[in-house]
Amino acid sequence: MTPAAALANDRQAPGTGSYLRLTGASKSYGAVRALDGVDLELRAGEVTALVGDNGAGKSTLVKALAGVHALDTGDFVIDGRPTTIASPHDAVAQGIATVYQDLALCENLDVVANLYLGQEPRNGRGRLLDEEEMESNARRLLDELAVRTLASVRTAVAALSGGQRQTVAIARALIGTPRVMLLDEPTAALGVAQTAQVLELIRRLRDRGIAVLVISHNLGDVFKVADRAVVLRLGALAGEYRIAATNQDEIVAAITGADVRNQNERNHA
Template sequence: MSATPVLALRGISKRFGAVQALTDVDLEVRAGEVVALVGDNGAGKSTLVKTVAGVHAIDDGTIEWGGRPVRIHKPHDAQDLGIATVYQDLALCDNLDVVGNLFLGREIRTAGVLDEVEMERRSRELLTTLSIRIPSVRIPTASLSGGQRQTVAIARSLLGEPRLVILDEPTAALGVEQTAQVLDLVERLRERDHAVLLISHNMADVKAVADRVAVLRLGRNNGVFDVATTTQEEIVAAITGATDNAVTRRTARASAEEDQ
């Protein structure tokens, strides 16, 4: 893993009118690393992601890319750097097939004519490289399962060879098998040396694939934890700002019963 972060946020602040959404937030993500960004509703996760993706310009602080300061004022700025964001709504067109969705806006043309053969070839190659199982690249996207749709959206984000992939709640509303498919793909992104920023409310998913967990609370940093050495209770306590909650009480009861 590289010592220099692919992305480093230094003292990021963002205000919307009278509302201070982010205050002095720091965050680092390195190549070959999955960092989970967690926090309660309203903690500032979405705002922070949108500042990196170029949806919102920061008010204060510095964004560093590969160790140098950069300015991200619009989504194209982020894309040009090598930042790909897969939002929760996926932005897939149900009336198009998998190939059509993968190359939407990036169509390959030969002599001014769409090169369907080449786009299909590259689609198969990309999905095979990522071990994504789709019945056919010509199947309508509307007929895919939730997990398959999510993997197609992630695969589409990789066509530009991004260095950082941001995944916004990628397993929300998915079943167990579909969730496993998506988490397997996150693992493969790490193996391909991508930096991954994963936004999630699901602690089981976070513990399964993340290397580190960054907690936001009320728009501020409230801890960065190494998943291998941190309990779920510690992360939940950082999210809620309280050491006494349902998770910690349940753990305490279980420990008490074992001691009896």
């Protein structure tokens, strides 16, 4: 089955379908063409993996979606409406949340403080809600995500494991009830148990109806959690595959530009 035919049969969440569509995305930095006419679709209730070698354009594409870098050309359609994303504020307003690889957590603060940092809820008199209510809300959110590894939401981030920190960063992004979640290398440098914890959390984001884009170099993780894989190579779209209808050899061939059929023939010669 060809990649196009496989995608035609791809699963969509009932009654939702495409939430974000980007067409003709191009971006240059001087003489360097970072993106060249890339199309991308993110669907509600689906995990899409963005893969490619270093320099393929993944970071540029994600930063364009997050409003950090403006595209030279490219059209956004979000929830069926043409729109513009020219700043991080635009992205957040359109329901796009981003968790970068560095997580941007404050290690000296506890989990509750990190979840609400910069977006502390206020009561009707313009004052901050009390700490007990913030703590209760934090516990409720983590319970909804089935996070059972945190002994206390009052634990300082400095005392948390890598997987727990990733969980806090994702939970913080959910405070604004996003429709799209961009995750940059969410399992990088994590152990086996912590990686499994984060992958399960990604599945729960999908089950909440969120369109999830995972940027990853780890194809093993991609095949465990993603519904589709979008491959970039030298700034251009090199392939789009339904995970259930492909294999790692085919994805690697798209990443490297190799002919997987000839490679398979050589392997079986």
